[in-house]
Amino acid sequence: MIFPNVPQVKYEGPESRNPFAFKFYDPDKVISGKTMRAHLKFAMAWWHNLTAGGTDMFGRATIDKSFGGTTPMEIAKARADAGFEFMRKLGIDYFCFHDLDLIAEADTLEAQNRQLDEIAAYIKGKMDATGIKCLWGTTNLTNNPRFMNGAGSSNSADVFARAAANVKKTLDIMYLFTQGGENSYTGGFVFWGGREGYETLWNTDMALERDNVARLMHLAVDYARKIGFNGQFYIEPKPKEPMKHQYDYDAETAIGFLRKYGLDGDFKLNIEANHATLAGHTFRHELRVAADNNMLGSIDANTGDPHLGWDTDEFAYNVYDTTECMYEVLRAGGFGWGGLNFDAKNRRPSNTYEDMFHGFILSMDAFALGLINAVKIWDDGRVGVLSPEGHAERYGSWNSGIGLAIRSGKATLESLSDYALKQGEPQLPGSGRQEYIQNVINQVTFG
Numbered sequence: 001m002i003f004p005n006v007p008q009v010k011y012e013g014p015e016s017r018n019p020f021a022f023k024f025y026d027p028d029k030v031i032s033g034k035t036m037r038a039h040l041k042f043a044m045a046w047w048h049n050l051t052a053g054g055t056d057m058f059g060r061a062t063i064d065k066s067f068g069g070t071t072p073m074e075i076a077k078a079r080a081d082a083g084f085e086f087m088r089k090l091g092i093d094y095f096c097f098h099d100l101d102l103i104a105e106a107d108t109l110e111a112q113n114r115q116l117d118e119i120a121a122y123i124k125g126k127m128d129a130t131g132i133k134c135l136w137g138t139t140n141l142t143n144n145p146r147f148m149n150g151a152g153s154s155n156s157a158d159v160f161a162r163a164a165a166n167v168k169k170t171l172d173i174m175y176l177f178t179q180g181g182e183n184s185y186t187g188g189f190v191f192w193g194g195r196e197g198y199e200t201l202w203n204t205d206m207a208l209e210r211d212n213v214a215r216l217m218h219l220a221v222d223y224a225r226k227i228g229f230n231g232q233f234y235i236e237p238k239p240k241e242p243m244k245h246q247y248d249y250d251a252e253t254a255i256g257f258l259r260k261y262g263l264d265g266d267f268k269l270n271i272e273a274n275h276a277t278l279a280g281h282t283f284r285h286e287l288r289v290a291a292d293n294n295m296l297g298s299i300d301a302n303t304g305d306p307h308l309g310w311d312t313d314e315f316a317y318n319v320y321d322t323t324e325c326m327y328e329v330l331r332a333g334g335f336g337w338g339g340l341n342f343d344a345k346n347r348r349p350s351n352t353y354e355d356m357f358h359g360f361i362l363s364m365d366a367f368a369l370g371l372i373n374a375v376k377i378w379d380d381g382r383v384g385v386l387s388p389e390g391h392a393e394r395y396g397s398w399n400s401g402i403g404l405a406i407r408s409g410k411a412t413l414e415s416l417s418d419y420a421l422k423q424g425e426p427q428l429p430g431s432g433r434q435e436y437i438q439n440v441i442n443q444v445t446f447g
């Protein structure tokens with residue numbers, strides 16, 4: 001046992017003072033037609049939880065995550081042991097990984113592929129024994145110096161080829177993870193374009209680079225379908241960091257890109273809260289843009305810090321944010337193949353194994369509260385805009401008369417001009433009642 005000090009974490013309710021108990025997340029409780037577990041679909045990010053040691057630009061690790069292993073492969077397996085014990089103790093059903101979270105990077109591609117095969121088989125054994133699934137995998141195309149100018153967007157075709165080889169291997173692993181006879185399921189594959197961008201346009205052929213990023217994505221889809229991996233592909237937008245400008249800037253940009261290159265049938269978006277903040281948007285804005293385009297695939301659930309301008313990947317705790325998130329998820333009809341992946345890491349001084357659990361308990365409870373509140377707000381019915389039909393008071397003018405003529409394409413600029421001449425000055429469009437609405441949210445939440 002790697003975490004002997006942590007018991008099985010169970011729901012004990014809001015009165016509990018047990019640090020290793022959920023106060024709000026009650027996995028089997030049915031709320032709005034589904035269990036909380038099925039609504040929330042929590043996932044553990046292998047990288048932060050099992051490999052990140054609390055390093056920052058100014059300091060080395062504050063916690064040892066080798067979990068008793070000494071050789072690289074022993075450490076890799078010890079991390080898998082730790083991860084499965086961790087997920088089982090919290091009742092987490094999914095995990096996400098990069099290829100290079102699973103093993104230490106090897107000197108040659110052959111050696112790396114061999115080691116990945118060994119660890120993937122080891123992890124698959126644990127998946128089969130526990131029923132824990134992989135939500136999505138991704139390829140680390142940022143760390144190695146060869147990717148300093150990007151992977152799909154590199155100026156070097158040889159580097160592009162190497163990126164393709166690494167993506168192929170991750171897809172092989174994803175395929176293995178999702179196979180299980182009757183228990184086979186549909187996983188996913190994420191492209192996060194960390195270095196797919198530029199530092200200066202003086203040395204950058206942006207058009208070629210973007211075309212090539214799309215080419216790499218097409219090649220990945222073609223290969224996946226060929227080997228029988230029918231999973232969902234995702235782009236994870238992020239505007240900057242590590243590059244000054246990244247091509248998948250935000251949801252709207254990524255959707256435009258997917259449509260331009262004919263990738264929108266195979267891809268949806270993986271929206272990360274902290275990346276929304278970096279793009280100058282709210283988390284909710286990005287979720288809404290994705291959902292309104294039928295592109296809301298999965299979520300990287302974390303938070304940034306308004307006082308820090310970078311990607312801090314903190315555990316989400318702000319219940320207004322989680323409420324807005326879960327409202328958008330409910331509005332979109334829930335997750336399909338995606339879920340809520342905690343792409344979050346403990347703060348550097350939170351350097352014990354127990355802190356790893358506290359981070360997850362914090363965020364699992366925060367999203368459970370968000371779900372409970374979102375359902376209450378939904379059921380209350382006083383706020384929220386679903387469609388013109390669903391919100392007659394504010395958008396009712398679109399359901400008949402001139403509004404319907406516009407929506408059904410019957411109006412022309414001339415007919416609208418005639419209408420405007422006849423009607424005279426239109427009435428003011430009505431108060432947005434924002435302060436009233438915000439108080440209703442508080443009433444429903446805390447009342």
Ligand code: XLS
Nearest residue numbers: 138192236272300311343
């Ligand atoms: C980094 C990203 C990354 C992706 C997966 O900012 O969040 O961790 O989620 O490559």
Ligand code: CA
Nearest residue numbers: 236272300343
């Ligand atoms: Ca992420």
Ligand code: CA
Nearest residue numbers: 272274311313
């Ligand atoms: Ca992040």
